Amino acid sequence: MVERTPLLDIFTYVFLIVGILIVGFPIIYSLIAATQTLEDVSKVPMPLIPGDQFLVNMQEAWSRGDLGTQIMNSFIMATGITVGKITISILGAFSIVYFDYRFRAVAFASVFCTLMLPVEVRIMPTYEVAANVLGPLQAVWDFLHLNAVVSWFTTNEFELALDWSLLDSYTGLILPLVASATCTFLFRQFFLTVPEELCEAAKMDGASPMTFFRKILLPLSKTNIAALVVIEFVYGYNQYLWPLLVTTNPKMTTAVIGLQNLIPQADDLPEWNLALGAAILVMLPPVLVVLFMQRWFVKGLIEKEK
Amino acid sequence: MIKRSFFKSKYIPYLLILPQVLITLTFFYWPAIQGLIQSFLLSDPFGRRSTFVWFYNYIELFTDPLYLKSIMITLVFSMLVAGVSLFLGLFIATMANRALKAKAVVRTMLIWPYAVAPAISGILWLFLLHPSYGVVALGIKKWLGIDWNPVLNGNDAMIMVTMASAWKQISYNFVFFVAGMQAIPKSLIEAAAIDGASPLRRFWAITFPLLSPTFFFLSVMNIIYSFFETFGVIHTVTQGGPGGSTNIMVYKVYQDGFVGLNLGSSSAQSVILMSLIIVITVIQFKFVEKKVQYTG
Numbered sequence: 001m002v003e004r005t006p007l008l009d010i011f012t013y014v015f016l017i018v019g020i021l022i023v024g025f026p027i028i029y030s031l032i033a034a035t036q037t038l039e040d041v042s043k044v045p046m047p048l049i050p051g052d053q054f055l056v057n058m059q060e061a062w063s064r065g066d067l068g069t070q071i072m073n074s075f076i077m078a079t080g081i082t083v084g085k086i087t088i089s090i091l092g093a094f095s096i097v098y099f100d101y102r103f104r105a106v107a108f109a110s111v112f113c114t115l116m117l118p119v120e121v122r123i124m125p126t127y128e129v130a131a132n133v134l135g136p137l138q139a140v141w142d143f144l145h146l147n148a149v150v151s152w153f154t155t156n157e158f159e160l161a162l163d164w165s166l167l168d169s170y171t172g173l174i175l176p177l178v179a180s181a182t183c184t185f186l187f188r189q190f191f192l193t194v195p196e197e198l199c200e201a202a203k204m205d206g207a208s209p210m211t212f213f214r215k216i217l218l219p220l221s222k223t224n225i226a227a228l229v230v231i232e233f234v235y236g237y238n239q240y241l242w243p244l245l246v247t248t249n250p251k252m253t254t255a256v257i258g259l260q261n262l263i264p265q266a267d268d269l270p271e272w273n274l275a276l277g278a279a280i281l282v283m284l285p286p287v288l289v290v291l292f293m294q295r296w297f298v299k300g301l302i303e304k305e306k
Numbered sequence: 307m308i309k310r311s312f313f314k315s316k317y318i319p320y321l322l323i324l325p326q327v328l329i330t331l332t333f334f335y336w337p338a339i340q341g342l343i344q345s346f347l348l349s350d351p352f353g354r355r356s357t358f359v360w361f362y363n364y365i366e367l368f369t370d371p372l373y374l375k376s377i378m379i380t381l382v383f384s385m386l387v388a389g390v391s392l393f394l395g396l397f398i399a400t401m402a403n404r405a406l407k408a409k410a411v412v413r414t415m416l417i418w419p420y421a422v423a424p425a426i427s428g429i430l431w432l433f434l435l436h437p438s439y440g441v442v443a444l445g446i447k448k449w450l451g452i453d454w455n456p457v458l459n460g461n462d463a464m465i466m467v468t469m470a471s472a473w474k475q476i477s478y479n480f481v482f483f484v485a486g487m488q489a490i491p492k493s494l495i496e497a498a499a500i501d502g503a504s505p506l507r508r509f510w511a512i513t514f515p516l517l518s519p520t521f522f523f524l525s526v527m528n529i530i531y532s533f534f535e536t537f538g539v540i541h542t543v544t545q546g547g548p549g550g551s552t553n554i555m556v557y558k559v560y561q562d563g564f565v566g567l568n569l570g571s572s573s574a575q576s577v578i579l580m581s582l583i584i585v586i587t588v589i590q591f592k593f594v595e596k597k598v599q600y601t602g
Binding site for chain 1 (some may be wrong): 309310311312313314315318319320322327329330331332333334335336337338341342346394395397398401402404408412413414415416417418419420421422423424425426427429430431432433434436438439441443445457473476477478481482485499505531534535536537541542549556559560565567568569572573576579583587
């Protein structure tokens, strides 16, 4: 600090500790609750000394909530979204920055506008698309009266009926969330800062566009990719509304949604020890990812939102 | 913008952008347009027939006291969430910025709530503020003498969802404020100190004005967060109740459309939300580019 302010320093640390405790309190308290017996957890106030029922509670919550399946589903969804998002964004950005073609500006603008359309504002129609992904194609087909055209050509009665439902499938959980304007935008910004000489040199050496991408651009983007992996994994794992809509089969539900069934309702036994134990288990994967990849996380967070 | 040296190819760029464009068209533009069309239609409950009704759905909405109430609730809720989390985030970040030695440790201990899903944050706070089992609820009842009951009382329920939503946003704001403070040149602070400005004065005269772009950006982000991502909190904690007192606009879209199957009204609400977020995004781009800063 600039000057000596012993009193203020003490205050600083005191407030910091209080702040950390307030932020950490819900977790600490839930952890303690997860170690108690049903009898202890329903005492008011609950004893603050941890009990010895932690493993028992975890086991019970694990089997009752079918957490194994659901956490697996969450993992698949989060990984799918992360990999898909980064792949299509980096390819898209490469196309926009390193090629000159007629629809370049249109393509960029159309991707960029999706920034304003989070899934929450188009719930019903997106659900309808998920119920039949080929629906839009079918609509265009019908609109152009192509059935009649094909019938006329083949002199047979022809009826095209496209139907491919994504409901209750991993594809349905992942695909609609894979398009991302922010990721594309981030890669575009980064590619613009890559020195021109690299591309010129590569071209002089006779490298094809894809060789340049693989051998030069991809290695350069490593830190950006790492940062985005952390952010998108957390994003994908914590999705709520979309999995709630597309899955009805409990075997396909994600962990965050499955937790709802463990919350004690008014007439149930107040088994908060199970609910909170399960909640802590479910939140663990993204929390660990953020803690262990903190550097990438902070970088990703700040760069992505800029 | 494009690189000065670029590749020429007839089909590669199209192939590269194709997956992005296909997904955007199928899952963004098509549904958005469908929603827009749907909002002008009135369909019977079984979805067999629909008639074109112009702005009927919108007029219905804006004369429906429940919807107007939902707008009010959303505004109050987002202000509360943004206010609480911005204030606490800034406060803790200022403290952390002073504690030079412990910075890394402090950051680690404050950063992780960001990774907790809003719905899970909802469960944790539901337990803490539960009228019969919650320890915080007990404290409120005992020390403040308030008859705390979020299951029956709308205001209490609103406070509960605000706490659950703001809690995880504190760490988000914290990260950005700390980054912003580190970008402020040390020499400015030192010069002010030599001129005899107290730490508090330095904060208000230098740090805070220089943080204003961060502050503005975070306000927008927090408002967007409380508009949309808090769906999980509402769904696990109150389901919009009691008596619609926490029924924010996004939740109402879901309730009316997915549960109530009133497609026209739900679509009209979606369109209203969509226009709202477009306005917010445009404002953000306009002002963030210009950088809000202090004068004088």
